[in-house]
Amino acid sequence: MDESVERLIESALREDIGSGDLTSLYFVPEERRATAFVVAREAGVFSGGELGLEVLHRVDPAIQASLLVADGDRIAEGAYLMKLEGPARSILTAERTMLNFMQRMSGVASATRQYVDAVRGTNTQILDTRKTIPGWRLLDKRAVLDGGGTNHRMGLYDRVMVKDNHLMAASDPVVLQTAIKRLKEEHPQVEVELEADRLEQVQIFLGLEGVNYILLDNMSLTDLAQAVKMRGEATTPLLEASGGVTLKTVAGIAATGVDFISVGAITHSVKAMDLALDFTRSE
The missing domain is CATH 3.20.20.70 (Aldolase class I)
Incomplete structure (x- = not known):
C-alpha cells in the first residue's frame, strides 16, 4: 500500500477516535462479540474494499473480515459486501472510518461507470x-x-x-x-x-x-x-x-x-x- 494512503488511513482514524471511543467503552461490554455485514442501500459499483479491510486491521487485528464482492463489481441494492466478526467494541470503533472510505470510492466508481x-x-x-x-x-x-x-x-x-x-x-x-x-x-x-x-x-x-x-x-x-x-x-x-x-x-x-x-x-x-x-x- 502506498505510504500516502497509509498516512491517510492513520490520519482518518486519529481524527475520528482521538483519545478513545467513549460510546463503545461505556456502553458495550468488553467481552461482547458480534457479527455484522456491510450492506448496499443502493445499486452501483463497489470500490474501496481493500481499504475497508485495512482500516479494520489497524483498529483491531482481532476483527475477522472478508469481502463478499470485489472492487469494480456491479452491486444491487441490498447486496452484502463484507462480513465482519469479532469484538463488538472494535467493530463499532472502526465503522465510520471504514464506511467513509468505501462510500466515497464506491461513489466515484459508480459515477465513472455511468459515463x-x-x-x-x-x-x-x-x-x-x-x-x-x-x-x-x-x-x-x-x-x-x-x-x-x-x-x-x-x-x-x-x-x-x-x-x-x-x-x-x-x-x-x-x-x-x-x-x-x-x-x-x-x-x-x-x-x-x-x-x-x-x-x-x-x-x-x-x-x-x-x-x-x-x-x-x-x-x-x-x-x-x-x-x-x-x-x-x-x-x-x-x-x-x-x-x-x-x-x-x-x-x-x-x-x-x-x-x-x-x-x-x-x-x-x-x-x-x-x-x-x-x-x-x-x-
Missing part, C-alpha cells in the same frame, strides 16, 4: 482529472479504474500539459517547439499535451513534433469533429475533449471521434454511495 456506459460502442475512453480531494488522489483514481475509466496524469510531474495560462506566457510555435524538444531530451519518458480552444490552434499544434495529445477545450461538437478530421489518418496526437461534460452530452462528444473525454465531475462532485453496517448477532 463509461454512456459511450459504450465507441472508441472513446473516459478520463479523470486532477480535481480530486487533497490527499485522496490515489484513492480517487483507483476508484475511477474500478468504474471502468482511465487515469489521466497523476500530477504535475508525470505529464506536461501546456494550458491556456501557460500559452499566455509563450504561444509562439517556435518557442513551443524549442521547449518540447528540450523536454524530450531531458525527460524522454514524459508525454506532452497542448490545450487548444480554437481550431486555428489545433492546426498549429498538429504541425509540431513531439506532441502526444491535444486537449480540445470547450469546443462545439462541430469543431470537435473538425479537429478529428484535421488529424486525418494519423494515430497521433491523440485528441481529448474537455469542459463541462455531463451524462447528457458525453455520448454526443464521443460520437465526434475523439479518443478521450475528461470528466472532472466523477471526482469533484461525486455523491457517496449509501452503504451501511448491519449487526446480525451478538454474544
Whole structure:
C-alpha cells in the first residue's frame, strides 16, 4: 500500500477516535462479540474494499473480515459486501472510518461507470482529472479504474500539459517547439499535451513534433469533429475533449471521434454511495 494512503488511513482514524471511543467503552461490554455485514442501500459499483479491510486491521487485528464482492463489481441494492466478526467494541470503533472510505470510492466508481456506459460502442475512453480531494488522489483514481475509466496524469510531474495560462506566457510555435524538444531530451519518458480552444490552434499544434495529445477545450461538437478530421489518418496526437461534460452530452462528444473525454465531475462532485453496517448477532 502506498505510504500516502497509509498516512491517510492513520490520519482518518486519529481524527475520528482521538483519545478513545467513549460510546463503545461505556456502553458495550468488553467481552461482547458480534457479527455484522456491510450492506448496499443502493445499486452501483463497489470500490474501496481493500481499504475497508485495512482500516479494520489497524483498529483491531482481532476483527475477522472478508469481502463478499470485489472492487469494480456491479452491486444491487441490498447486496452484502463484507462480513465482519469479532469484538463488538472494535467493530463499532472502526465503522465510520471504514464506511467513509468505501462510500466515497464506491461513489466515484459508480459515477465513472455511468459515463463509461454512456459511450459504450465507441472508441472513446473516459478520463479523470486532477480535481480530486487533497490527499485522496490515489484513492480517487483507483476508484475511477474500478468504474471502468482511465487515469489521466497523476500530477504535475508525470505529464506536461501546456494550458491556456501557460500559452499566455509563450504561444509562439517556435518557442513551443524549442521547449518540447528540450523536454524530450531531458525527460524522454514524459508525454506532452497542448490545450487548444480554437481550431486555428489545433492546426498549429498538429504541425509540431513531439506532441502526444491535444486537449480540445470547450469546443462545439462541430469543431470537435473538425479537429478529428484535421488529424486525418494519423494515430497521433491523440485528441481529448474537455469542459463541462455531463451524462447528457458525453455520448454526443464521443460520437465526434475523439479518443478521450475528461470528466472532472466523477471526482469533484461525486455523491457517496449509501452503504451501511448491519449487526446480525451478538454474544
